[in-house]
Amino acid sequence: WSEEGDGSSIAEFIRIWITKHQRWNAPKYLIGESSGTTRAAYLAHRMATGEVDISLNGLVLISQALDYEGSTSAHDNVYSYITYLPSMAAAAQYHGKAGQGVPQAEFLEDARTFARDEYGPALWKGARLSPEERARIRDRLVYFTGLSPEYVERSDLRILMPRFQKELLRDKGLAIGRLDGRYAGDEADDVAEVPEADAASYFIESAYNALLNQYLYADLGVRMDRPYIVSSEAAGNAWNFRNAPEGEYWEPKYVNAGHQLATAMRRNTELRAWVANGYYDMITPFFDAEITFARYGIPQERVAMTYYQAGHMMYLHEPALDAIAADLRAFYAGQLEDRQPD
Structure with missing residues (x-):
C-alpha cells in the first residue's frame, strides 16, 4: 500500500x-x-x-x-503551530473559553491574521525574541486559545493539538474531541498530558458500524461474518508513505x-x-x-x-x-x- x-x-x-x-x-x-x-x-x-x-x-x-505538514501536530513541525491555531480558537470560543462577545467570523479572521503575520515569524525567531515580544505573543495565544498564561509559557509558546484537547477543559475534567472539537469526554485521568482517546470517535463509531452493517445486509444483500473495522491502526501502520519512486534516493518528508x-x-x-x-x-x-x-x-x-x-x-x-x-x-x-x- x-x-x-x-x-x-x-x-x-x-x-x-x-x-x-x-x-x-x-x-x-x-x-x-x-x-x-x-x-x-x-x-x-x-x-x-x-x-x-x-x-x-x-x-x-x-x-x-x-x-x-499542515495537518501533523508535532514538536519539530513549526508550520503546524500556525495552521492549527485558528481551529483552536474556534473550539475555545465554542466552549466559552475565548472570544466571548466577539462574532465568530471576526474572531477567527483575527486568529488567522495573528497566526500568519505575528505568530509564524515569532516561532522562526525562537530564542531571539525579546522579553517584550515574547510576552505579547504569549498574551495573544492566551486570548485565542483560552489557556492560562502559565501553561502557554511552559509550552514555550508551542501548543500541540493533543495537549490543547486535554488542557482546554481540564478544569471540568473533560477532554475535547479530535474529529470534532465540540465533543467533550469525561476521562478518569485528569492530570494526563493528552487525551486517552478521541471523544468524538467514541461517541459516533458505533453508529457508523451499525449503519454500514445494516446497509450491507439489508440494502445491498451482502452476507458475511467479517467485522467492519471503522478505523484500522494495522492498515495505517502497513501503509508506505514514501513519496519518491522506488530505488531513488529519498530524504523523508x-x-x-x-x-x-x-x-x-x-x-x-x-x-x-x-x-x-x-x-x-x-x-x-x-x-x-x-x-x-x-x-x-x-x-x-x-x-x-x-x-x-x-x-x-x-x-x-x-x-x-x-x-x-x-x-x-x-x-x-x-x-x-x-x-x-x-
Whole structure:
C-alpha cells in the first residue's frame, strides 16, 4: 500500500468501470474525505498526465489533507503551530473559553491574521525574541486559545493539538474531541498530558458500524461474518508513505499532493475543485486548507472554499448536512462560490 500504488490501482478500476458501463462521455467527479482527498489529488494527476487519459469535471475535497505538514501536530513541525491555531480558537470560543462577545467570523479572521503575520515569524525567531515580544505573543495565544498564561509559557509558546484537547477543559475534567472539537469526554485521568482517546470517535463509531452493517445486509444483500473495522491502526501502520519512486534516493518528508493537484488543474482547464471545511475539525484544520490552496499554483478561479459549523465529518451535524447537500448540487451546476457558514 502506497500513495503511488493506490492511485494507479484506483485509476485502473475507474477506467474498467466506465468502459464496462459505457460512461466515457458522462460527467466525472471524484469525492474524497480526509486522506481520501490525497487519493483524489493523486488520481486527478494520473488522469491528466497520460497514465489513463480520463478527463475529470470536478473534485470534491471534504476536510482536505493534501499537504500533511499542515495537518501533523508535532514538536519539530513549526508550520503546524500556525495552521492549527485558528481551529483552536474556534473550539475555545465554542466552549466559552475565548472570544466571548466577539462574532465568530471576526474572531477567527483575527486568529488567522495573528497566526500568519505575528505568530509564524515569532516561532522562526525562537530564542531571539525579546522579553517584550515574547510576552505579547504569549498574551495573544492566551486570548485565542483560552489557556492560562502559565501553561502557554511552559509550552514555550508551542501548543500541540493533543495537549490543547486535554488542557482546554481540564478544569471540568473533560477532554475535547479530535474529529470534532465540540465533543467533550469525561476521562478518569485528569492530570494526563493528552487525551486517552478521541471523544468524538467514541461517541459516533458505533453508529457508523451499525449503519454500514445494516446497509450491507439489508440494502445491498451482502452476507458475511467479517467485522467492519471503522478505523484500522494495522492498515495505517502497513501503509508506505514514501513519496519518491522506488530505488531513488529519498530524504523523508511529509506527504504532499498539492503539486499534483496544481498540475492536474493546469492541464485540464475545465477541472474544478470544491473544498469543504469544518471549523471544529481538529485533525485537518481549515486554515491549512486556505494556505495549501494559495501556495502551490492551483488556479484560484476554479476553486470554491466553503465552511461549516461542524468537525471533520461535517455531515454528522444535520444543519451542516443540509448545507453540504445544497452546495454539492450548486457545485455540479457550476454555481458554487466561496461561502462562510450562517
